[in-house]
Amino acid sequence: MDHWSGTRKLIEARQADRLAEELKALDDEGRKEIAARLPALLKELRGRFDQWDDGLVDYAPVLRVAGAATFGGAAAVASWLYRRDFAPRWAGPDNDVDLVLAVLSGRPAAWRADLAERLVLRMRTADDRGMDLALALLRETGIEPPPHDPLVAGWLSRPPSGLGDDPLLDHLLPRLFEAEGAGRVLQWEREPHAGWLGALLRLAREGRVRRQALIEGCLRRFVRGGSAIDLRFFVRLHEALEVSPAEAAPHARDYLCLLPSSPGPVAEVAMKCLRACDDLAADDLAEAWDALLFRPERKFVRAGLSWLDRSVRHRPALAGAVAAPLARAFAADSTELQEKAVELALAHAGGMSEEGRATVREAIELLPPHLGRRAVKVFSGGTVAEAGLVFVPPPLPAAPERVHDLAPPIESAEEIARLMGQWARSWDESERLLAGFVALVSRERKGAAAALRPSLPDRDRFSWEYRQDSWDQADHWLQGAVRSLTGTAPTQQAWRRLMPRGGLAAPHRLLLHRTAEILRAVEEGTLPPLLLATPTHSTGHVAAAELVRRLEVIEAAGTKPLAADFQQALLRLPRIWDPEAAERAGRLTSAAGRILAEWTCPAAAAELAWTCTSWDCTHKGGEHDWHAHGNSHGVRLVPTATAVPTGLPLVDLMLSSPSYGSDAANLEWWPSMLPSHREVAAAHLMPYVLRRYYGETPVGPEQARALARAEGPAGAAFAVVLARVLGDPKMPESVDVLLEVAARDELPAAEIGRQAGLLAVSGEARLIDLVAALDAAARRGAHAHVWRIAAAALPELLPPPGGRPRHGLAGFVTLAITAAEWCGARGEIPEVRDMAARKGNSGLLREVRRLHDLLVSAPGVTGVTRVTGVTGVTGKEG
Template sequence: MSARVVNVPPVDQWDEIRNLIERRHADRLAERVKGLDDEARREVAARLPELLKELRGRFERWDDGLVGYAAVLRVAGAAVLGGAAAVASWLYRREFAPQWAGPDNDVDLVLAVLADRPAGWRADLAERLVLRMRASDDRGMALALALLRETGVEPPPHDPLVAGWADRGPSRLGADPLLDHLLPRLFEAQGVGRVLQWERDPDAGWLGALPALADEGRVKRETLIDGCVRRFLLGGTVIDLRFFVRLHEALDPSPAETAPRARDYLSLLAASPGPVAEPAARCLRACEGLTADELAEAWEALLFRSERKLVRAGLSWLDRSVRRAPALADAAAVPLARAFTADSVELQEKAVELAVAHAAGMGEEGRAAVREAIELLPSHLGRRAVAAFGGGTVAEAEAAFVPPPLPAAPERARRVEPPIESVEELSRSMVDGARSWQSWERLLAGFVTLAGRDRAGVVAVLRPRMSEMLKHPVTSDRYRKESWDRIAEWFWGAVHALTATAPAREAWRRFMPKTTRAAPHLLLLHRAAEVLRAAEEDTLPPLLLATPTHDTGHVTAAELVRRLETVEAAGAKPLAADLQQALLRLPRTPDPEAMERAARLTSPAGRILAAWTCPEVAIELKWRCGEQGGDHDWHSRDRHHDVRLEPTATAAPTGLPLVDLVLGVPRHWDEVRHRDWWPSMLPSHREVAAAYLMPHVLRRFWDETLVGPGQARELARAEGPAGAAFAVVLARILGDPNMPGSVEVLLEVAARGELPADEIGRQAGLLVASGQVRMIDMIAALDAAARRGAYAHVWRIAATALPVLLPAPGERPRNGLAGFVTLAAVTAEWCGARGEIPEVRDMAARKGNSGLLREVRRLHDLLTGDGGGTGDGSGTGDGGGTGDGGGTGGTARTDGTVGAGQEG
């Protein structure tokens, strides 16, 4: 077999070309390769892959050094490769530019070396490059557009090409050979709207160029207007359509231009995005040739939308049209009836006002449509409509909803599982670890009880496993740390100490954190540390005292006495932190029989228990903002994202260091762990547990996990005063739409008569005023609670929040405030509340006729007039609860009134 002969260019030519590539002289290379004949080009093409492989081998895979050779390699390949497909593949090889590379800077050189190719070949290359495009900023976009312009061929239909053409701006647009091809596609191709979404200046960019071309006659106005309308009909997001809305506004179609497209504009009113529906309605409103049926269709579509601006525009259009042509009153009846369902009382009132004003012109069919919708109105508006249209639907509507009684509160506490009772179960539970406070308490109690009952048996089962763990880097790393912050680390340390496999002794002394921790977390660490020490020193008691008996975290007094009797009988000493945690878990209600038994105990721990009474703690809560921690003017419109809640506690010392530390609520700590466990550690001090959660109530970082309904429910089932700290937790979860369980928590606390409604109102007002929660979300939650039986409590919440939320004279009201006042008025009417609120009275006296002012006046009339409600007012005097030293937001009276609030 004869050897295959490979033709190569003369050595001097190839060396020269290779040298230019090596030295990256792209411009000189372009001149040189244009002088090669066909045979030499084929031979260079054969050498290029080998050179590329050699160059690639000089760099690691993650190194982008090859990118520096991209321009010369692309120029060389474009000049010498034969087919258009080969050139297209070569030009955009992945290694020539990583994903983060910018646009190509060698387009002119590539075009120069392609200039002598046949026109058909270059058109083929242009089409291939176009179809490779995947985005408007694709690397090959500039070359593809340039080749299309040079060849004059019609571009293939490809959306990224149109978006890329738009993205490069309208420079010399009138002379662009692509204009006639791509302009119609500008209104259809996906991605164009996002590319042009930032165009704002009507005198510059596309917004200036396209109308200018229409004025010059280069393109037809009809083409542009039809294009915009066609794009609107295709649909899309607000971002996709934003540019086309602005172009439509720049074109400003005349009534004569609108009339032929009226049917299209009408179809946009019902479901298109608001920024599209608004100009469509404006064009139709200026169009004089619409029939009564078309007008009714337009009004009905607008009045059923959720955007209040569009509903207002529709009502105004309807009113003006009917005043000019009274015969249209009948066509307006059904649209006005639709507006009775608006989510704004202001809009409902306007719709009723127009219906009453034009009632005389309506036929019987139109009047019947209005009468059927009256039951959807609030009673005060329904009465006005009935006076004009007749019927008895208002009485039916008023009777349609009767606030139900509060649901019964669920059982406050249930018995928990007993501690682990076998070494096998202990070994299995060690794998799962402490995933909750319940599993941690069972694990710790089982370890102590089993080790005290059969230390040798526990060691025999666990030692092989613990010896094996010593080989794992995690175990060795644990003993090289400065401190142990996780209770799991302390538990494994205790097991190592019990089985004599610990790499170091006295871990209980070495690894306690030196810096400040949250007091409940410190209590957890001390409990775990003393178990480790007792395991190491062989002084474990026969059982632990603080293991809860109920799922609230409580330990019954009788059980605690029994446990101390067992410890005394064994001649052992209880662990100090364990005893203090057990005392904090005793119920607030005394158990005389258990205390009588405790008095017979002889140990120091028994005497402490016999003398124990639940300490009273006063919690004061202040809102602060700014670096200096100053009080904030909550009537200010500024939203401060650096606001924080600062609790302080006042409690008589008990002489027990950990108890005093926890009940003292230190103001600052460095690290927080096991936050979800804290309510179970303080089940008789609800307000203290809530105070520790204050740093996690307000959002500081976008990814922060806030206090949620789970912790709020545990606080709800705890005992003790419910004041400002608990109130702000409840108010915060009520204002979070991602916490749907919040209403159930409020109902549960209200059913027990423990809801601090006044304080919740004050804290809810501050949360809304500070921008931490949205008004609309707070309204939704409170409305749901009211309709499920807590209407009297919701009235008190709303009444106490209003002084915080109502704007000062000259200040712009917060979004949604009219809806909050409406909620207050509805719940006040349901429970027959009476009594003047000074802030409501003062605002009702201001000049103006806005929807907010009308709602404020209605509330004021309800509270001070004779026709405000039907209840006896007694419903607002129960379920109060005052702050645990935190101040009150208003004084609830048994006659249903609310007095002025005072800050604690």
């Protein structure tokens, strides 16, 4: 009997429902016949579509049903069901699971169990195509699932409806706390009345799942470790269970183990449970306090000190256990926390043993001088000198290498093709790519075209790019150059109409001119053998000798350099040439060579002013005053730059007053475009330094570090960049930049202080964030620089009589006191003197008076640096 013809018709018609009914009625001979014919039919169907066409996916349900019903072995069925032809990545979830289960229902139970295990072990991720079928077969057969983490993740990625009746619950719930990937699947679960979190809590209330099993499972998962994301769900589950002290007490040792190094949310859970246990032994409490005071997060140190103080007040006998934890807190990275630790040590000194007092005494040298003196009186019974203590500030770390050589331009066509397909590249890698492309095309145009053609995006997509009004990304122009090279560009001379007309910042415009002229030269066949502006050093500089050599190569080839490339190369020359390079430049004969031979670094000046643009800005003495309202939207920085004209339009554009561009593209590139004019480069970044709009690229530590390593004077513009990143808690690496500039003795500390004060009063930075960054810098050796910053900031920060002080100002004054003590600063600051004379006894006034008394005490080593003027300073380049 011919079973195949009817089956084929149903497959061709894609009628999976009817096919399933027909196949269930077949005998063994009919199933064998169809199983033998299916591979040839699949090959025939595949031949109807090219490799990029997903037409075969439409046949997947009928083909899967046919194979599941007719192939004899479980291994053959598993392989057939999840052939790559049937399940490309974009095809979505299977919609034929019920039909496959229906045609499998007549198979023996052991056979279906074998298939279930095979499908489970094929799973690699929670959303693998076979997951729904594997889960369904496991539920039908009732077998214990094989241990496989992706299965647990897949089970958890499905809604937990009817979870209490799920046959898999008892098997997979214990694995929830052990399987890798389980926490990431559930990381967004937060509602205790819905989803898996709600379902588990409900089952615990009903007794279907033991509460203790969930608590112990969370603890096991915490002890196994993992990232905060991996553990987020288990933290929420533990919190939702509201673990009582009686439930937590048997697991006190586990909670103690979590305190020192677990992710913050886990440590917080452990601390909460331990604090609720009133009968912890003294040794356990000391271990908990020591662990919390060891952590780098200030909130845990603060919480540990509070817990310690509360416990000793309730149980005075515990005073004997506090010495070691408090001594550890003396090394905290915050003066506020050190002060709290000293206060507690003094308060509980009477209950300490002699051994404990000795432990505290040995740690006193970790404190700032003013706190050390307080501690010495109690724990040594005398003065600092009598105790033999010396408060030595930490040394400033050595500055890292200012510059290193960059890798040469890319030579491999394969490497150029690979980089062409990447969306994100560093500026130096992009420069190497541009240089490599030009050299390759100039050297071997036909070979370059053949090598780069496969890297091009879809023709239709890039045709759409040619219909745009302008190309405002460098990558557009480079892709256009490759299109022109390979003869696949929809139109020619795109450079005539696609260059943006306005709304671009000068560095962005120079970059677009450089890439656009490469496209034009490719079309016109005028590419030089190499580019001139490719940096030789990590600062963006081009060594003078190398630039001369490149011009020699171009002259020898009888070609001309690209205009924008040449002007960028001039801007990248070091401020001082080596004599040999200057002599060789004098022998160049081209027009570009003569310009280079006569080139000297242009003198430029940058100025910066704060202006108030909001209607609610008040005026004080004819000047804008935003101290009262702190409205950052009404305040902006206005940079200006001036230079002697050179007659080269792009050079003069780069050295002129910066303007805001509508698209702050390639900001990480900008400092490398003016490596010999640090202050002008910083001025170009000014419009993007203050509070950004959503999605706008921020000026960050990368730009600050690049400016730090550039040449030229550092003035107000560089100071604003560094002050702004120091005031951003998301940019802790900015402290490293400050230390690097300080180590080179190039830090404009007073100007940074003044600008930091203006950022704070304008609402652009929070004082608590500035204090944290400057405190960290002082503790790493920059105490003298931090003092000069603080001294210059205080006149801007201290409120006028009757004015309301900004949040965090008392902490800033405390930081100033600490830094002044470390470096022995002396010299009266009028604004501090005037505020110290005001009536009142607030915490801020007490700190201001303490600072004033320190500054006017016995003569010291370092005078106070003052910055005068209102609108800014000038960074002039010689």
